[in-house]
Amino acid sequence: MYSFEIVRPKSVADAVSALGEEEAQALGGGQTLIPSLKQRLAAPAVLVSLASIDEIKGVSSSGGAVTIGGGTPHGTVARDVAASYPALAALAGNIGDPAVRSRGTVGGSLANNDPAACYPAAALASGATIVTSNREIAADDFFEGLFTTALEDGEIITAVKFRIPEKAAYIKFEQPASRFALVGVFVAKFADGVRVAVTGASEDGVFRWTEAEAALSGDFSAAALDGLAVGADGLMTDLHGSAAYRAHLIGVLTKRAVTQAG
Amino acid sequence: MTKVTMTVNGKTVSKEVRGNMLMTEFLRDELHLTGTHVGCDTSQCGACNIHVNGANVKGCTIFAAECDGAEIATIEGQANADGSLNVIQQAFQDHHGLQCGFCTPGMVMSAAALLKETPKPTEAEIRHYLEGNICRCTGYHNIVKAIMAASGQDVSSIAAE
Numbered sequence: 001m002y003s004f005e006i007v008r009p010k011s012v013a014d015a016v017s018a019l020g021e022e023e024a025q026a027l028g029g030g031q032t033l034i035p036s037l038k039q040r041l042a043a044p045a046v047l048v049s050l051a052s053i054d055e056i057k058g059v060s061s062s063g064g065a066v067t068i069g070g071g072t073p074h075g076t077v078a079r080d081v082a083a084s085y086p087a088l089a090a091l092a093g094n095i096g097d098p099a100v101r102s103r104g105t106v107g108g109s110l111a112n113n114d115p116a117a118c119y120p121a122a123a124l125a126s127g128a129t130i131v132t133s134n135r136e137i138a139a140d141d142f143f144e145g146l147f148t149t150a151l152e153d154g155e156i157i158t159a160v161k162f163r164i165p166e167k168a169a170y171i172k173f174e175q176p177a178s179r180f181a182l183v184g185v186f187v188a189k190f191a192d193g194v195r196v197a198v199t200g201a202s203e204d205g206v207f208r209w210t211e212a213e214a215a216l217s218g219d220f221s222a223a224a225l226d227g228l229a230v231g232a233d234g235l236m237t238d239l240h241g242s243a244a245y246r247a248h249l250i251g252v253l254t255k256r257a258v259t260q261a262g
Numbered sequence: 263m264t265k266v267t268m269t270v271n272g273k274t275v276s277k278e279v280r281g282n283m284l285m286t287e288f289l290r291d292e293l294h295l296t297g298t299h300v301g302c303d304t305s306q307c308g309a310c311n312i313h314v315n316g317a318n319v320k321g322c323t324i325f326a327a328e329c330d331g332a333e334i335a336t337i338e339g340q341a342n343a344d345g346s347l348n349v350i351q352q353a354f355q356d357h358h359g360l361q362c363g364f365c366t367p368g369m370v371m372s373a374a375a376l377l378k379e380t381p382k383p384t385e386a387e388i389r390h391y392l393e394g395n396i397c398r399c400t401g402y403h404n405i406v407k408a409i410m411a412a413s414g415q416d417v418s419s420i421a422a423e
Contacts, residue, residue: 004281005264006327030324035305035323046281096394102319
């Protein structure tokens with residue numbers, strides 16, 4: 001690692017001010033950033049740890065939505081939303097491994113927007129609202145491509161508001177070494193329609209499969225997806241799977257998610 | 263450099279640390295607690311697992327500066343007060359839960375965290391919990407058996423393989 005200093009602000013305001021310094025970088029749970037620093041893929045002068053900011057931690061639910069502080073670790077989400085939003089709890093409880101879930105945070109995951117991360121699929125399928133240090137961003141406007149989001153420099157995710165669907169499920173085809181999604185599909189059925197978000201597959205990161213949404217909004221059953229397929233164009237090819245294989249998985253996993261959601 | 267103060271296995275320690283000093287480096291190089299092993303240093307293997315304020319974390323993927331004010335538990339603090347092996351460690355010995363032993367500190371720390379959360383885990387729960395602990399000797403079967411035994415469950419039906 002290159003050398004840097006760490007500061008640990010106790011409030012969002014202090015963190016935003018620390019991030020205004022030259023070459024400052026936010027540190028969430030560090031489960032992606034620290035390995036990246038070891039590979040010298042980043043060279044911040046100052047890391048601004050968000051882990052001491054109590055105001056961005058915790059889970060609360062009201063009025064058909066669950067609000068999760070941006071600094072809440074996956075393990076806490078898995079436990080604390082199990083009753084209010086079980087599909088989201090299950091997703092959080094299968095990220096990485098228990099030690100990763102002790103540190104990694106929902107805000108960090110969304111801000112990083114790894115194309116194979118789980119949380120972006122939950123946020124997009126739930127029509128979530130990403131609350132930051134200075135505004136609210138709809139999930140539909142938040143994800144802008146590979147490791148790219150609508151966040152501006154120094155902007156911190158303070159909370160994520162997930163609308164709670166009537167039915168939902170997330171199915172991930174795990175890359176067995178990393179536990180990231182080779183492909184993951186989140187299906188959420190709301191009174192006003194169904195949303196389907198796919199992670200792990202596209203070169204542009206998480207996306208909505210709108211044809212499946214239209215079909216499922218009319219008939220929420222796996223059979224409604226018969227004959228529908230995502231094209232391989234624009235999907236990722238790597239040593240774990242070709243674009244065509246990923247395209248096939250999207251169809252299979254969406255059906256499984258619908259069946260599991262019931 | 264930043265000054266950090268934390269409690270490690272019940273003892274308060276205070277040191278000046280570099281911003282980029284990992285907990286594995288702090289424990290091993292500064293405190294000479296070399297029981298926390300560095301297997302991969304890439305967040306995969308879990309040999310460096312420690313407890314930070316009771317949470318099971320990878321020592322190689324957290325900075326010492328982030329642990330300022332925290333309660334740290336490492337493998338060195340796991341034995342009983344009289345120096346005898348604790349129930350998990352004893353079960354690992356009784357059920358041959360280790361071969362070369364390199365992964366064992368992390369396995370024991372993960373097992374302790376699991377049993378605190380889930381006192382009587384099923385075999386499936388144990389295997390799911392150990393996803394982030396790699397045993398290069400592939401001795402998982404007896405590790406799982408040892409953890410079952412440590413939780414007070416009957417393991418006679420689990421055949422030795």
